Amino acid sequence: TADDSVVTLLDYGAGNVRSLRNAIRFLGFNIKDVQTPEDILNAKRLIFPGVGAFAPAMDVLNKTGMGEALCSYIEQDRPFLGICLGLQLLFESSEENGPVKGLGLIPGIVGRFDSSNGVRVPHIGWNAIQITRESQILDDIGRRHVYFVHSYRAMPFDDNTEWVSSTCNYGDNFIASIRRGNVHAVQFHPEKSGDVGLSVLRRFLNPKSEMTKKLAQGKASKLAKRHLEVQGHCLSDVRTNDKGDLVVTKGDQYDVREHTKENEVRNLGKPVDLAGQYYKDGADEVSFLNITGFRDFPLGDLPMLQVLRHASENVFVPLTVGGGIRDFTDANGRYYSSLEVAAEYFRSGADKISIGSDAVYAAEEYLKTKVKSGKSSLEQISRVYGNQAVVVSIDPRRVYLKDPKDVEFKSTRVTNPGPNGDQYAWYQCTVNGGREGRPIGAYELAKAVEELGAGEILLNCIDCDGQGKGFDIDLVKLISDAVSIPVIASSGAGAVEHFSEVFSKTNASAALAAGIFHRKEVPIQSVKEHLLQEGIEVRM
Numbered sequence: 001t002a003d004d005s006v007v008t009l010l011d012y013g014a015g016n017v018r019s020l021r022n023a024i025r026f027l028g029f030n031i032k033d034v035q036t037p038e039d040i041l042n043a044k045r046l047i048f049p050g051v052g053a054f055a056p057a058m059d060v061l062n063k064t065g066m067g068e069a070l071c072s073y074i075e076q077d078r079p080f081l082g083i084c085l086g087l088q089l090l091f092e093s094s095e096e097n098g099p100v101k102g103l104g105l106i107p108g109i110v111g112r113f114d115s116s117n118g119v120r121v122p123h124i125g126w127n128a129i130q131i132t133r134e135s136q137i138l139d140d141i142g143r144r145h146v147y148f149v150h151s152y153r154a155m156p157f158d159d160n161t162e163w164v165s166s167t168c169n170y171g172d173n174f175i176a177s178i179r180r181g182n183v184h185a186v187q188f189h190p191e192k193s194g195d196v197g198l199s200v201l202r203r204f205l206n207p208k209s210e211m212t213k214k215l216a217q218g219k220a221s222k223l224a225k226r227h228l229e230v231q232g233h234c235l236s237d238v239r240t241n242d243k244g245d246l247v248v249t250k251g252d253q254y255d256v257r258e259h260t261k262e263n264e265v266r267n268l269g270k271p272v273d274l275a276g277q278y279y280k281d282g283a284d285e286v287s288f289l290n291i292t293g294f295r296d297f298p299l300g301d302l303p304m305l306q307v308l309r310h311a312s313e314n315v316f317v318p319l320t321v322g323g324g325i326r327d328f329t330d331a332n333g334r335y336y337s338s339l340e341v342a343a344e345y346f347r348s349g350a351d352k353i354s355i356g357s358d359a360v361y362a363a364e365e366y367l368k369t370k371v372k373s374g375k376s377s378l379e380q381i382s383r384v385y386g387n388q389a390v391v392v393s394i395d396p397r398r399v400y401l402k403d404p405k406d407v408e409f410k411s412t413r414v415t416n417p418g419p420n421g422d423q424y425a426w427y428q429c430t431v432n433g434g435r436e437g438r439p440i441g442a443y444e445l446a447k448a449v450e451e452l453g454a455g456e457i458l459l460n461c462i463d464c465d466g467q468g469k470g471f472d473i474d475l476v477k478l479i480s481d482a483v484s485i486p487v488i489a490s491s492g493a494g495a496v497e498h499f500s501e502v503f504s505k506t507n508a509s510a511a512l513a514a515g516i517f518h519r520k521e522v523p524i525q526s527v528k529e530h531l532l533q534e535g536i537e538v539r540m
């Protein structure tokens with residue numbers, strides 16, 4: 001019946017639910033949005049994607065009466081799928097800015113990962129789950145990786161064993177999914193876990209559906225090293241060319257112009273097409289960096305938002321967008337907060353946003369005043385969307401030193417001495433696409449933005465950008481040892497060995513490349529096969 005293709009979605013307006021809508025539509029289902037508690041009680045099947053923080057979510061559920069309706073819907077064992085926070089809210093309470101009371105349907109308290117176990121928090125990436133009880137929607141997962149992005153988790157113990165259907169190891173064994181009858185919930189994001197994730201959604205939406213194409217089994221055992229394409233990750237550095245078309249470009253040490261008479265912007269293809277291709281080729285994440293965002297105004301840059309909306313319709317792995325995120329006053333004196341800019345990016349399909357120049361200014365201010373004003377774009381966006389949704393992109397330039405004492409900033413001994421035989425270097429941060437050097441080092445910046453609420457660091461290197469000679473191992477080691485949030489190594493990838501080198505010599509959690517993929521010099525799969533051969537866990 002017509003009703004069979006409809007799923008009711010409880011979207012209380014925080015964060016990016018667009019990815020899930022895209023996945024549900026991709027699977028051929030229509031969405032009915034919950035407006036009133038009655039819509040919950042009348043639902044044939046209900047999906048509750050929780051994004052953001054526990055307390056504000058419980059606030060909305062309590063104020064709107066949705067919480068009560070949810071409890072009776074679940075107690076009637078009606079078809080339900082909770083995702084991420086949508087799982088956590090089912091528990092008694094959470095320590096997140098708490099304790100905060102939850103819906104109390106499942107015994108247990110949601111707590112923060114214990115970073116003293118040596119794990120980086122947030123838990124961001126592709127990890128393996130151990131199925132502990134038959135759970136129909138997980139039947140196709142086999143030993144494949146699924147995508148997690150969270151700082152809090154619920155723990156299995158005697159009183160909730162009857163609910164737990166799988167666990168995942170990250171420092172400790174936390175609850176990855178629950179199931180009782182028709183009630184399901186998962187801590188990972190099926191809408192961002194590629195074909196494996198789509199199979200979980202398909203099995204919930206249509207329990208009788210027999211998977212046409214059996215999924216490959218996989219050998220997942222733990223958190224995989226991530227390999228990002230910068231589309232800009234497969235990053236694409238995107239900008240408008242002189243004709244005003246939005247193109248994927250790629251710089252040599254950030255210079256994106258062809259060395260021809262026309263001196264035009266290097267055009268490496270259409271962002272949406274490339275993103276879709278990288279997804280099919282197995283990219284773990286895709287990012288768009290609007291490299292002239294510092295000049296233009298993102299909300300005025302409709303082509304960029306269009307690209308994001310279209311790309312997210314066919315890319316079911318995490319999408320990060322950056323460029324120009326800051327408070328802004330337009331020519332008509334209309335003031336826009338960076339939160340409004342980020343909100344539009346999330347509404348358009350971004351799972352994470354990336355802040356470049358504005359994070360440098362926030363860190364300088366913080367180091368000067370030692371006060372967290374809470375006003376910076378970084379602090380505002382991570383408070384509302386959670387730090388796991390905020391990446392800080394660092395654009396440093398290497399400066400060689402005879403003696404570390406020559407500068408006040410943290411320096412490191414370099415593997416390859418400088419042109420004058422200098423044994424040390426510090427890494428000066430820049431803003432506006434490498435155009436302006438700032439009085440702060442990458443080390444000081446990384447530590448400051450971690451304290452201000454960044455969930456991840458995208459560590460580029462202007463010197464290595466587009467050179468194909470490998471990542472700056474000294475820089476990646478310096479920064480990945482300095483912070484306890486995940487660090488993405490970026491700039492300089494030229495061969496598969498460069499990926500195993502950065503993962504074996506540093507604590508980078510992910511590695512990003514652009515040029516070699518745009519120019520189709522190295523297939524994504526060959527990077528993954530090489531890492532597997534080297535015994536490095538990757539998502540296949």
Ligand SMILES: NC(=O)c1ncn([C@@H]2O[C@H](COP(=O)(O)O)[C@@H](O)[C@H]2O)c1NCNC[C@@H](O)[C@H](O)[C@H](O)COP(=O)(O)O
Nearest residue numbers: 251254291294323324356357393433466491492513514515
């Ligand atoms: N002229 C440029 O290239 C350039 N100018 C600005 N950006 C990026 O755009 C964003 C601007 O953000 P804001 O407006 O400062 O918040 C920043 O994240 C900054 O890194 C630029 N690109 C940064 N791109 C660097 C990498 O992300 C690149 O993709 C790797 O170096 C991998 O390249 P490779 O594998 O080919 O070596």
